Amino acid sequence: MPPQQSARWSLPRSLLLCGLLCAATLALAQPAATRCIDEDTPDSPLPNSTNSPAAVAPDASAPRLGLQGMVQEAIRRSNAVGAARLLAEAAASDVEETRAASKLQASMSGTFGLASSAGQNITTQTGAQAVFSVNLGAPLYDAGRNAELTGWRSSLFEAARLGQLTAQDQVAFQTVSLALERSRYRQQSRVYAQYARKMSCLVQALEQIVRADRGRASELVQARKTLQQAELAQSQAVSLVRQVETRLKRFIGDGMPSSEGMTSVLLDVPPLADVASVAERAAEIGQLDAQAQALDSFSRAVVAAQKPQVNWVVSGSKAVGNGNPSSVLAGISFNVPLLNPGGDHSIASARKRAEAARLQRAEALEGRKNRIAEVHEQATSAFDRARQVSAVVRNSAQVRTSTLQQWQQLGRRSLFDVMSAESEHYNLRVAYVNALHDGQQASALLRSLGLGISAWLE
Numbered sequence: 001m002p003p004q005q006s007a008r009w010s011l012p013r014s015l016l017l018c019g020l021l022c023a024a025t026l027a028l029a030q031p032a033a034t035r036c037i038d039e040d041t042p043d044s045p046l047p048n049s050t051n052s053p054a055a056v057a058p059d060a061s062a063p064r065l066g067l068q069g070m071v072q073e074a075i076r077r078s079n080a081v082g083a084a085r086l087l088a089e090a091a092a093s094d095v096e097e098t099r100a101a102s103k104l105q106a107s108m109s110g111t112f113g114l115a116s117s118a119g120q121n122i123t124t125q126t127g128a129q130a131v132f133s134v135n136l137g138a139p140l141y142d143a144g145r146n147a148e149l150t151g152w153r154s155s156l157f158e159a160a161r162l163g164q165l166t167a168q169d170q171v172a173f174q175t176v177s178l179a180l181e182r183s184r185y186r187q188q189s190r191v192y193a194q195y196a197r198k199m200s201c202l203v204q205a206l207e208q209i210v211r212a213d214r215g216r217a218s219e220l221v222q223a224r225k226t227l228q229q230a231e232l233a234q235s236q237a238v239s240l241v242r243q244v245e246t247r248l249k250r251f252i253g254d255g256m257p258s259s260e261g262m263t264s265v266l267l268d269v270p271p272l273a274d275v276a277s278v279a280e281r282a283a284e285i286g287q288l289d290a291q292a293q294a295l296d297s298f299s300r301a302v303v304a305a306q307k308p309q310v311n312w313v314v315s316g317s318k319a320v321g322n323g324n325p326s327s328v329l330a331g332i333s334f335n336v337p338l339l340n341p342g343g344d345h346s347i348a349s350a351r352k353r354a355e356a357a358r359l360q361r362a363e364a365l366e367g368r369k370n371r372i373a374e375v376h377e378q379a380t381s382a383f384d385r386a387r388q389v390s391a392v393v394r395n396s397a398q399v400r401t402s403t404l405q406q407w408q409q410l411g412r413r414s415l416f417d418v419m420s421a422e423s424e425h426y427n428l429r430v431a432y433v434n435a436l437h438d439g440q441q442a443s444a445l446l447r448s449l450g451l452g453i454s455a456w457l458e
């Protein structure tokens with residue numbers, strides 16, 4: 001063959017061999033990488049509207065019942081709730097004790113010793129003597145003091161009862177919050193696991209490519225580094241799941257229910273006006289209100305104590321020995337304060353404490369309403385962010401799929417473009433999980449600031 005003809009054929013043949021090599025490389029890489037496309041499970045859908053209870057997913061009843069069971073177990077096991085219940089029972093006993101003070105009182109006393117009696121024209125007698133006395137009595141008039149003391153104790157009992165409800169709702173909110181955090185990190189772990197599987201597929205494809213083209217070994221190193229980062233993120237998420245479960249076990253014990261479906265609860269944000277209107281009926285505000293009423297009653301009882309007190313009494317005594325004397329007395333006793341320099345100060349301090357309690361209640365209510373407005377905005381913003389991120393995730397999924405196909409089949413994208421698209425997509429999915437659970441946490445807190453999370457679970 002002439003040299004000119006040999007030159008004409010050498011270039012096409014080299015191009016042909018290069019094309020065949022690239023095609024073979026892509027054919028080897030394509031099956032391993034193609035399996036990575038569209039294998040990810042979809043994230044939990046978000047309702048279109050977050051302002052209506054009807055927007056909650058239809059299958060939310062099962063996880064809601066699961067939350068209810070967890071809360072009931074946490075309340076049953078809680079020492080704080082048990083202590084609050086005992087304090088309420090003690091306050092109820094205090095009420096009955098105060099009421100009994102206005103009823104008939106009886107007592108018996110006795111003494112034994114040496115006695116000596118003397119008097120004008122009476123022979124002095126000395127000797128051993130035992131004396132027994134019986135006393136009966138009841139108040140006739142106390143200016144309403146005992147009634148006010150009863151009201152004071154009754155209000156303290158109401159405050160203790162509401163304190164028990166407050167303790168129960170705090171335990172309920174902490175349990176629900178931990179359950180949501182557990183769901184958050186489980187969802188993150190799932191996303192990172194999918195990211196790791198995707199990068200593992202990419203590494204396998206690059207290993208086949210590098211066997212045919214050693215010049216692309218740096219791409220394999222980069223892909224392996226990204227795989228290690230994804231596995232590290234997954235390990236951290238799994239560790240966070242264990243940490244949350246450890247805290248959750250403190251409330252519900254070792255029986256750890258499934259977290260599946262937890263992203264379908266608490267997706268609605270109740271209207272701000274509705275939550276603010278029931279803030280005054282919250283157990284914590286009611287407890288402060290009862291404490292203020294108790295101090296009002298106590299201040300009136302202090303005033304009544306400065307007024308005359310009248311009781312009826314019957315007493316009798318019988319002595320054995322030394323003449324065997326005996327006596328009987330029936331009548332009315334009274335007590336009229338004449339000089340009590342500290343009385344006005346005690347009345348003033350009691351009234352100021354009652355006024356301070358009312359101001360504390362007003363401050364707590366105002367702060368609660370401001371907190372409700374803040375949390376309502378946080379919940380609304382979180383769900384709006386979740387919807388926006390969800391839309392970006394859908395677009396990101398299309399971009400990453402196209403980028404991977406262009407890198408595999410056409411060679412128009414670099415490996416760094418592929419890994420950047422993958423990283424952006426999975427980071428967006430984690431951002432969606434965080435935004436969704438941020439909204440759920442804020443929704444739970446919003447209910448806790450209203451009538452309580454327990455009322456929503458019932």
